[in-house]
Amino acid sequence: MRQPIQAVTPKTEYAEVIGWVHEVRDLGGLAFFVIRDRSGIIQVTIPKKKVTAEVLETVRNISRESVVRVRGQVKAIEKAPGGREIVPEELEIISLAESPLPLDVAEKVPAELDTRLDSRFLDARKPRVRAIFFIRSAVTCAATAFLASRGCINITTPKIVAAATEGGTELFPIAYFEKEAFMNQSPQLYKQMMMAAGFESVFEIGPIFRAEEHNTVRHLNEATSLDVEVSFADHNDVMELLEDLIIHVYETVAKTCSNELAELGIELAVPKKPFPRIPYIEAIEIANRTIEEKIAFGGDLSPAAERAVGDAVGTHYFIVDWPTDTRPYYAMPYPDRPEFCKAFDLMHPRMELASGAQRIHDYNLLVERIRAKGLSPESFEFYLKTFRYGMPPHAGWGLGIERLVMTMLDLGNIREAVLFPRDRHRLTP
Numbered sequence: 412m413r414q415p416i417q418a419v420t421p422k423t424e425y426a427e428v429i430g431w432v433h434e435v436r437d438l439g440g441l442a443f444f445v446i447r448d449r450s451g452i453i454q455v456t457i458p459k460k461k462v463t464a465e466v467l468e469t470v471r472n473i474s475r476e477s478v479v480r481v482r483g484q485v486k487a488i489e490k491a492p493g494g495r496e497i498v499p500e501e502l503e504i505i506s507l508a509e510s511p512l513p514l515d516v517a518e519k520v521p522a523e524l525d526t527r528l529d530s531r532f533l534d535a536r537k538p539r540v541r542a543i544f545f546i547r548s549a550v551t552c553a554a555t556a557f558l559a560s561r562g563c564i565n566i567t568t569p570k571i572v573a574a575a576t577e578g579g580t581e582l583f584p585i586a587y588f589e590k591e592a593f594m595n596q597s598p599q600l601y602k603q604m605m606m607a608a609g610f611e612s613v614f615e616i617g618p619i620f621r622a623e624e625h626n627t628v629r630h631l632n633e634a635t636s637l638d639v640e641v642s643f644a645d646h647n648d649v650m651e652l653l654e655d656l657i658i659h660v661y662e663t664v665a666k667t668c669s670n671e672l673a674e675l676g677i678e679l680a681v682p683k684k685p686f687p688r689i690p691y692i693e694a695i696e697i698a699n700r701t702i703e704e705k706i707a708f709g710g711d712l713s714p715a716a717e718r719a720v721g722d723a724v725g726t727h728y729f730i731v732d733w734p735t736d737t738r739p740y741y742a743m744p745y746p747d748r749p750e751f752c753k754a755f756d757l758m759h760p761r762m763e764l765a766s767g768a769q770r771i772h773d774y775n776l777l778v779e780r781i782r783a784k785g786l787s788p789e790s791f792e793f794y795l796k797t798f799r800y801g802m803p804p805h806a807g808w809g810l811g812i813e814r815l816v817m818t819m820l821d822l823g824n825i826r827e828a829v830l831f832p833r834d835r836h837r838l839t840p
């Protein structure tokens with residue numbers, strides 16, 4: 412029976428392991444190779460005079476990254492990684508890898524990100540890369556468990572839709588029989604509709620599609636969004652939920668991914684509650700103290716402005732009280748100062764992680780806001796209808812999973828946090 416490599420200790424007497432050939436060294440009388448599976452590596456040592464002719468013949472044919480099966484005695488040996496090695500009695504090549512490899516998995520030859528992404532399956536064999544995706548898995552599992560524990564219902568909404576949600580730009584049109592359709596930018600309208608359905612609190616982790624023209628280190632054309640919507644809640648309630656979620660996710664990763672964090676050289680600091688709430692006006696004031704291209708009232712924060720405020724605050728924080736005109740039609744204006752709305756962004760010192768708001772639940776006000784944005788209420792009829800038959804007050808947010816992972820692990824490029832990124836120039840693999 413195959414054993415995970417990590418389970419083979421210096422005390423193990425006999426082992427069978429299957430994995431990829433990480434390294435091969437032939438030193439004449441002695442040959443070594445290192446086998447890797449996702450749990451770790453083990454050295455296989457071949458004293459040529461002592462092994463069978465069959466094993467010797469197989470050793471001659473082995474190439475790096477082939478899948479091999481090794482069965483033999485385990486010996487405790489200090490020089491070897493993990494303090495043990497296997498001397499094979501049986502050695503079988505299960506799947507021979509072609510040479511040369513498109514990518515050096517052992518990372519002796521560094522590769523550009525593009526080359527890595529072209530052969531992502533090989534790239535993902537690297538312990539460092541696997542660590543990122545192990546942690547990403549821990550992040551989404553922890554978020555799911557956390558939201559389920561808070562009574563949120565996990566929903567799935569359509570990704571092929573008839574209307575834009577975030578204002579009509581950045582849409583990917585698709586051919587849908589004889590109709591015009593689009594890839595969904597956000598589950599926004601659907602999660603709100605589930606408030607009218609009386610689900611009270613919902614979440615979804617799913618793909619969002621944005622036809623961003625620009626190629627940046629923090630934008631993808633297909634991203635993963637964690638969306639939440641809660642009834643009988645306002646923006647402050649859901650900001651607290653988001654804050655608790657971030658802390659829970661960080662704590663879980665710190666607790667359950669210590670090997671992966673070590674592999675990445677990350678000492679994870681869990682952010683502390685409460686995250687500062689900085690009104691939009693104050694945020695642009697802070698940014699304008701240091702940045703060259705000043706932000707005028709009503710402007711979005713540029714990346715430089717985000718970094719300036721991030722440097723000043725030094726921790727996760729919220730930007731609250733945005734000018735109503737800067738936000739989508741569904742954000743609820745403050746009744747006493749309607750030029751500002753109950754919208755927020757969750758910021759990591761490096762960049763925006765999430766956006767959210769208390770939503771408008773009044774039908775007439777919503778229609779007015781859709782018109783004010785130059786959009787036509789007719790194309791939103793399926794959505795607007797749900798506001799005419801009893802819509803509770805509600806609030807929610809959308810959090811970019813890749814940005815969460817990217818900032819948590821201090822990755823230089825968002826593509827590092829996606830298995831098969833889609834960007835302006837990449838449609839394969």
Ligand code: ATP
Nearest residue numbers: 438439440441443454455456488489490491492496
């Ligand atoms: P040794 O230190 O074993 O006496 P050596 O100088 O006799 O080594 P070889 O036995 O041919 O030379 O080994 C060549 C290299 O491989 C040396 O650098 C040695 O330290 C290393 N080596 C030998 N055996 C092992 C092993 N089981 N695991 C890891 N490295 C080994």
Ligand code: AMO
Nearest residue numbers: 597599621630631634764765766767807808809811
């Ligand atoms: P927004 O458009 O701000 O809000 O998106 C929410 C979060 O999703 C992530 N994100 C992206 N990540 C990578 N590449 C992209 N192109 C990309 N676009 C978005 C970001 C962002 O903060 N409906 C609202 C949410 C709500 O109010 O509930 C929305 O979509 O981390």
